[in-house]
Amino acid sequence: MAKEITSRSEDYSQWYIDLVKKADLAENSDVRGCMVIKPYGYSIWEKMQQALDKMFKDTGHVNAYFPLFVPKSMFEAEEKNAEGFAKECAIVTHYRLKTDPNNKGKLMVDPDAKLEEELVVRPTSEAIIWSSYKKWIQSYRDLPILINQWANVVRWEMRTRLFLRTAEFLWQEGHTAHATSQEAVKETVQMLNVYAEFVETFMALPVIKGVKSEGERFPGAIDTYCIEAMMQDGKALQAGTSHFLGQNFAKAFDVKFATKEGRLEHVWGTSWGVSTRLMGALIMAHSDDEGLVLPPKLAPIHVVIIPIFKNEEELSKIAEKIEPVISSLRKAGYSVKFDSRDTQKPGFKFAEYELKGVPLRIAIGPRDLENGTVEVARRDTKEKRVYQLSSIVEEIPRLLDAIQDNIYQKALKFKSEATHTVDSYDDFKRILDDKGGFILAHWDGTAETEEAIKNETKATIRCIPLDAKEEAGHCIYSGKPSTKRVVFARAY
């Protein structure tokens, strides 16, 4: 009742906000544009971090940490990158406050404490990292450098939305340096594949892998690879990017190395990142009007057990009966919560854990004690089934796998139904307005056409898919010849 959320059909974006707040994931803070990630939301992010961090380490990367502040002169070294982020930077200009003589009890910025050089709060860390790499790299023997950092960054967005766009957000950013262009490209693609694999296997969300058009490219990159996911309302969401930086940053920061042959060359770079925005994708991809639906691989609680009892005595009988199940499951690595609160009724708890997206719920009461059974409810299908208590420890892993798979299959089906192929601008606009989704269409490859379509329809080129097949056609906008289809969509 109090926790009721707006339905998706009524107002999708309100549904999203309700979900984030009522499932206790995050809330707006008293700081403009910045959110508080609450414990339940943060525990999902930690699960994501753990899985990604392992994948990074398995591909040879190590973690490090670089400063939050970047001196302005350092920040502006790579011109395109600086320009691209200039409009959204927070800047530290002073290092001290003092009591305000004209305003009792208040503080003011001390005008005598102005910094010689302003510090930019990092919107991304290429600058500070490449200025460090300059000191670390002299020879081909020093390469490659494969570093990741988990950090917060600040981008002063005009309009913010919980998880999807906040002024401060958490992310990881990988920054690598290589001796050859081929090796750097290979790294860029490898990390794109890591992201795709993570999003598909852990988040149960299928993606399109592709390359950004010039207009959508990361400032300072030669190529930006990305994965794009489809949300339930037909809007696309960029879930991760991997950039081939060429020698741009090496040149800007004068990072050279001696080759085996003794020549002095600039190194080749990549950078790649995913952010707490993935939380937004996770929420929007699978959840329903009852609340979150979490894939078991990222759920902080796999199984919640709700005892149904009238008194202390009944509760202790149930607890005794279920205890071996709990400890076996925990031993096997599952997160189990036994909610024995006597302050809430079972129905309240059922609704609460549905809201929070717990994949499996076990209810056990006097009736079950008599029959040696439990009732198991799946969050994804809402299906309830009675199992023998003796078989439950074996059933749980099977059920969790089934849920993970079912959620993915459902999202895959949705994505394929939301993907349309069009050959005329009229069809393009019609489908965009009727259904949204991904639209595969021919494009003449020019920034002008891309810009015109964006202005007229708000749809952007999400990517040029890596698996796009060669196919002669005509640009839906200009009619000029094209050799493959690109993916358009309205996006978050």
Next chain:
RNA sequence: CGGGGUGUAGCGUAGCCCGGUAUCGCGCUUGGUUUGGGACCAAGAGGUCGUCAGUUCGAAUCUGGCCACCCCGACCA
């Protein structure tokens, strides 16, 4: 930054036009009855009405300044 809107208890709100110290629901506290799908009854606690000034015997209400937030646009992971 341009256009529009809103600030009243932890949350959501009524009252404002037409001035007389604030309504209702959820939540919270206590007691009792309940407990297999969001319990019920009773009694309570909680508000400088965003802020500063003005008009007035008297301001949530009228006037002006300021601040904050939300929505639509431009920008964006």
